[in-house]
Amino acid sequence: MESVWLFGYGSLIWRPDFEFLSSRVAWVDGWTRRFWQGSHDHRGIPEAPGRVVTLIPSENERCGGIAFEIAAPDVKDIFTALDYREKNGYDRCEAPLYFVPDGGDSKVEGIFYIANQNNFAFLGDAPIEQIAKQINQSHGPSGSNSEYLFNLALSLRDLDINDEHVFEIERELKHLNQTAQ
């Protein structure tokens, strides 16, 4: 078996808790990142779920994140651990990952996790103010939901990835925090 590429578009971007050989900014075509998945076990609790990201099919869009190259001998253990960590509604999916051109390979087959609309924790769309309010109020075993959102927004900016959905929620959350003081 050769190395395997795992695409991270959420918490894996700033907290990849596994060993990898290399990492590169990458894109998946036909998907967009949305805070539409409920989190019962990380950034919320079953009685008061938080909101985390999933990918939603969207024909003319693409989603940016980081592709991690995992060494063949580590693949089984890393995916077993991630399957457990993401058991709250996520399934594995396979698609081409496109790299920012750098003179090397510009496309590889990759794996990523998505939570589709049929999973028990799916929340779906809501007005941005409502999403921000829910994130502002939610906490779970992995920490506050706001920390998740602020880390994601910061990391995307560092990587030069524009995501209006994430940045809009970030602005709304900052506004909520300012008006609460």
Ligand code: BEZ
């Ligand atoms: C991620 O790409 O960071 C990710 C998102 C949802 C579930 C697992 C990983």
